[in-house]
Structure formats: C-alpha cells, structure tokens
Amino acid sequence: MTEIKLHNSRSRTKEVFTPLDPENVRMYVCGPTVYDRAHLGNARPVVVFDVLYRLLRHVYGAERVTYARNFTDVDDKINARAAESGRAIGEITAETTQWFLDDMAALGALEPDHMPRATAYIPQMIAMIEGLIEGDHAYAAEGHVLFRVRSYKAYGGLSGRSVDDMIAGARVEVAPFKEDPMDFVLWKPSDATQPGWDSPWGYGRPGWHIECSAMSYEILGPSFDIHGGGNDLMFPHHENEIAQSCCAHPEGQFAQVWMHNEMLQVEGKKMSKSLGNFFTVRDLLDQGIPGEVIRFVFLSTHYRKPMDWTERKAQEAEKTLRKWDQLFVATGSVMKNLPDAEVDPQVIAAISDDLNTAGAIARLHEIYAAARSDDQQVAVLKASMEFLGLGVQANRSASANFQSAMTVALIPELQTIETLLREMRRKAMASKDFSEVDRIKSALLEAGVEVRMSKEGVELVPGPNFDPSQLEGLS
Known part of the structure; x- marks a missing residue:
C-alpha cells in the first residue's frame, strides 16, 4: 500500500500517516461562515483538502473514507448581514451556502461525504456543554457558559504557547463574569432580534468553537484521523476545539493529525478591500477565468507555503491547460482504442509526500512531453490530471475562449x-x-x-x- 506522509502541525514534523482504522479513515475540515460569496482565500483550504480526500480515496478506497466539512450558519456576521439587508437569516444562509457549493464545484472540488450545518446540531452542542459543566470544565454566568481554560492542562499544545504567554501577548475579551481572561464562550444569550434556542441557561445561541467539536463527535466519533483548516484557525479556534473535545470525551483522542494551509496573497500583497485587490471566486469565474485554471494555480504552490495569486500565473496556467487539451483533441480517436490508464506512480508519490502538488504538476509536464510521441502516455496524462481534479472535460463552460481554443488542433x-x-x-x-x-x-x-x-x-x-x-x- 502507498505510504502517505503528512506534516502534523501539533508535532511540527512530517509523519507517516497511520489511520486509526484503515476501514474507516476520517477527516474533518473547518468550513465557511455563510453570509457572502467565498473570496479567493476561502477557496484554498477547499482545494488543499480536496486533493488529500482524493488521495485517501485512491489509497484506501472511496467507501472507506469519510470527509466532513461544516457550514457555520449561526454567527454575528450573519446577524449583521440580515439586519442591514432586511432579509431573513435562513434565506441568506441558504443562498450563500449554495453559492459556496457552486463556486467550489467550479474549482473541481468533490463534495464531502457530510456537510453539517451548525443550526442542525444545537441539541448536541447543548448536551456537550452540559457535560463540560458537570466535569467542572465550564461554568454558567449571567446567561453565558464559559470554558474554564486552565482546567485543561495541555491547552496551548497545538500553537506551542502557554496560557500566561497568550494573555501577555494577545488582546482578549475581559468580561466581569469571566473567572479568567482566557476563558471562552460556549453559549451566549440572544435578544429578540437574534437567532436563539431554549437552553438550561436561558434563550441563546452557541459560541463559535463548540459547533465543530459537537459536529465532529456526532459524525466521526471521539477519535478521528485528520483535522484541517487554514493556519489562521490554529489559535484560538483549533486550540479551543481540542480543549473542549478532550474534556467532554476523555475516552477519545480527538484528531490525530492536524494540518494547516498557509494564507493567500495577490500580486505579492495581502488581499484586502482597502488595497483594491480583494475578489471572490465568482468574480474570477465571471471574468471568464475557468475554475480549472484557478485550481491549477493553487496546486502550483505547496499548501504550507504562502500562495501568491498573480495575473501572469493565471495566464500561464490557462496556456498550459490549453496545450494539454489540444493534445487530447488531436489524439481523441486514438485514445478511444486505448485501455484505461493508471495514474502515474510519480504523481501519486508526490501527493503522498505531504501533498507535494507542485511536484505533481512538474511531473505532468514531463508526461506531456512524452505523450507527444507516445499515445499511451496521453492516457496516463489524462488519468493523472483527473486524479488531481483537473478533469480533461471539466468546467469548460466557464470560458468560451478557453473552450473554443481547444479546437485549434483540429x-x-x-x-x-x-x-x-x-x-x-x-x-x-x-x-x-x-x-x-x-x-x-x-x-x-x-x-x-x-x-x-x-x-x-x-x-x-x-x-x-x-x-x-x-x-x-x-x-
């Protein structure tokens, strides 16, 4: 069986991946808060963990892999959007959830096996909070419930910082009902204008961190293999997830491997509205840039390195994909007579080495060079591209120019x-x-x-x- 090595953020080393149960490989990735279109940075973890999902399915079998990615559909940003637009919260979250799914599909991302919405798991969150209170890991105060951070001795193990260092080096919300400045909210009160549910602590809604712990437990159990997300989530979100999950379910170990992708830049600068370089995935698609081109640019940089989106990279990616597609068109009748090819072993090896997508792309260039004089290698190129989510016929409708350019060879x-x-x-x-x-x-x-x-x-x-x-x- 293919050996997979992944960089574990917790141990800060690359480790051989050994699933808890090879018959049931489980992965959880933090998903979006659905109040607007997904910007380009939101798409990076989707593509990164889509590649890992494809690798796990290839190695262990699709039926033995479970991938869950949540939707946060209760949040103050959503409340604010509803207040300013006059639209119902449910209407906004339903619309933006579908936007997200459509845009990510345009990038060639497979849908996860489970896509839980936070609002569908409120009873499970309440039950987990009740257990934390019973275990003296949480306390109720003025309609809030807070997690007692110092009750979990290993807090800070993921980010590598002590609680005292965190307090000294960070701005934390200090409320009069907190026992400790680092304690974080599990439940908070809602007024008549905010979404809420009845609970033992009054009418209210969950804090952000508890939702992922409750949903991952219900879908994947107290112990599972991989937890992923952007590195901006390492602290406090992932750190808090670990603390509350391990205290609520001490029989489990929560996630074994933690993986974090680096952030995205645009033309060498951090993406921001103030710089005028902020745009959504849909903006690019509407400009005629195919989702496959966006994906190719993403894959050209290792996930643990900052990714710089540039217009030149997009142009080069489109030119490469067009060149490869012309080869498929030119050899179309020949390919019909070829047996299905396996994914190139060197492509598999690159992805198995901590998702070395840049190495896999480099190998595709080599296969293309060989395929110009070897029809069998054309089939290998096709299979290898599809393994990476670069399906030969995928997402062509996004750009009329891109689609029609492929006819040049004929x-x-x-x-x-x-x-x-x-x-x-x-x-x-x-x-x-x-x-x-x-x-x-x-x-x-x-x-x-x-x-x-x-x-x-x-x-x-x-x-x-x-x-x-x-x-x-x-x-």
Missing part, C-alpha cells in the same frame, strides 16, 4: 494562418508597414477569431461565434 487552416501571421508581423516590424497584418487581422476578427499579439508572438483563439468558412483565402 483546424489546420487556422494553424497555418497563425504561422503566416507570425512571419508577416516579424517582417512588418522591420519595414514599419503593417497594412497586410491589419488586413489579415480584420478578416480573422470577422471570422470570430480573437487575435492576441504580444512579445512572445501571435496566438489565435476562436471565439463562440467562430465561422471556419470565412478562413478561405486567408492562408
């Missing part, structure tokens, strides 16, 4: 014109006479072909209204 006349125009442009730059270049360019535009000229050369991209019959006489 239009010899267009290839000939592209070569001719490249040479004509070279001569025109020397003679300063661009009249003939402009004539050909105008004719191509009339035929529905986009003409892209740059320092690198000339590229012809058939658009959605492309009419091959108008190419006659141009070559």
Whole structure:
C-alpha cells in the first residue's frame, strides 16, 4: 500500500500517516461562515483538502473514507448581514451556502461525504456543554457558559504557547463574569432580534468553537484521523476545539493529525478591500477565468507555503491547460482504442509526500512531453490530471475562449494562418508597414477569431461565434 506522509502541525514534523482504522479513515475540515460569496482565500483550504480526500480515496478506497466539512450558519456576521439587508437569516444562509457549493464545484472540488450545518446540531452542542459543566470544565454566568481554560492542562499544545504567554501577548475579551481572561464562550444569550434556542441557561445561541467539536463527535466519533483548516484557525479556534473535545470525551483522542494551509496573497500583497485587490471566486469565474485554471494555480504552490495569486500565473496556467487539451483533441480517436490508464506512480508519490502538488504538476509536464510521441502516455496524462481534479472535460463552460481554443488542433487552416501571421508581423516590424497584418487581422476578427499579439508572438483563439468558412483565402 502507498505510504502517505503528512506534516502534523501539533508535532511540527512530517509523519507517516497511520489511520486509526484503515476501514474507516476520517477527516474533518473547518468550513465557511455563510453570509457572502467565498473570496479567493476561502477557496484554498477547499482545494488543499480536496486533493488529500482524493488521495485517501485512491489509497484506501472511496467507501472507506469519510470527509466532513461544516457550514457555520449561526454567527454575528450573519446577524449583521440580515439586519442591514432586511432579509431573513435562513434565506441568506441558504443562498450563500449554495453559492459556496457552486463556486467550489467550479474549482473541481468533490463534495464531502457530510456537510453539517451548525443550526442542525444545537441539541448536541447543548448536551456537550452540559457535560463540560458537570466535569467542572465550564461554568454558567449571567446567561453565558464559559470554558474554564486552565482546567485543561495541555491547552496551548497545538500553537506551542502557554496560557500566561497568550494573555501577555494577545488582546482578549475581559468580561466581569469571566473567572479568567482566557476563558471562552460556549453559549451566549440572544435578544429578540437574534437567532436563539431554549437552553438550561436561558434563550441563546452557541459560541463559535463548540459547533465543530459537537459536529465532529456526532459524525466521526471521539477519535478521528485528520483535522484541517487554514493556519489562521490554529489559535484560538483549533486550540479551543481540542480543549473542549478532550474534556467532554476523555475516552477519545480527538484528531490525530492536524494540518494547516498557509494564507493567500495577490500580486505579492495581502488581499484586502482597502488595497483594491480583494475578489471572490465568482468574480474570477465571471471574468471568464475557468475554475480549472484557478485550481491549477493553487496546486502550483505547496499548501504550507504562502500562495501568491498573480495575473501572469493565471495566464500561464490557462496556456498550459490549453496545450494539454489540444493534445487530447488531436489524439481523441486514438485514445478511444486505448485501455484505461493508471495514474502515474510519480504523481501519486508526490501527493503522498505531504501533498507535494507542485511536484505533481512538474511531473505532468514531463508526461506531456512524452505523450507527444507516445499515445499511451496521453492516457496516463489524462488519468493523472483527473486524479488531481483537473478533469480533461471539466468546467469548460466557464470560458468560451478557453473552450473554443481547444479546437485549434483540429483546424489546420487556422494553424497555418497563425504561422503566416507570425512571419508577416516579424517582417512588418522591420519595414514599419503593417497594412497586410491589419488586413489579415480584420478578416480573422470577422471570422470570430480573437487575435492576441504580444512579445512572445501571435496566438489565435476562436471565439463562440467562430465561422471556419470565412478562413478561405486567408492562408
């Protein structure tokens, strides 16, 4: 069986992954708070853990892997959005949940086996809080219930900081009903304008941290294999999850392996609205950038390194995917006669080594080079791309230009014109006479072909209204 190595944030080392039960491999990943469109940074953990999910299914079998990712649908941000828009909370969360699923599907992400909503697990959260109070790990005060942080001696083990250091180095909410500044809220009161549920401590709603502990316990049990999320969640969210879960269910061990992806930048800067470089996944899709291109850019950087989204990377990714797809189109009839290929072993090895997606992409380039003269390698390239979520026919509708560009390989006349125009442009730059270049360019535009000229050369991209019959006489 393939050996998988994963970097465990808790031990700070790369470890051989050994599931608690190979017949039931379990993973939980923190999902979104659903009040708006997912921005590009929200998508990174989705793609990272989608790759891990695909690897686990490949190694252990799809029926032996359980992946849960939650939706936080009770939160002060949602309340604020409802208040400012005048819309019902349920309407907002239903809409934004579906937005998230649609946008992540456009990136080639498989849906997890379980996608629990926090509001569907309120009774389980109340029961867990009651158990924590009974165990003297939590206390009720003024309609709130707070977790007694110092009751869990191992608190800080994930982030590597002591409680006293955390208090000294961080701003913490100090309320008069807290026994200790580090104690965090498990339950809080709601007024008539806020969502709430009846509880032993009055009408109220859960704190943020308790939801993941309650849902992971109900779906995966007191011990499971992997817990993932962005590294911005390590403290306090994941640290608090560990404390309350281990105190509520001391018979379990909670998550064995903790994995955290690094954050995202845009053109070398932190993404923020103030810098004007903040955008959502849907923004990119609506601009005509296929989800597969976004995914390719994500995979080109290791998940534990900061990822810099740049326009140039997106252009290079689109060019690479178009080149590979042209190969599939050109060899389509041949591929129909080839047996199904296995995923390339070196691609599997790269992903098994702490999700080395950059290494896997590098290997795809090598396979493509071999596939140009070996039809069997074309099938291997296809299988390996699909393993990484880069399905050959996936998400093509997102960009008409991207889709139609793949037909270039089947239009010899267009290839000939592209070569001719490249040479004509070279001569025109020397003679300063661009009249003939402009004539050909105008004719191509009339035929529905986009003409892209740059320092690198000339590229012809058939658009959605492309009419091959108008190419006659141009070559």
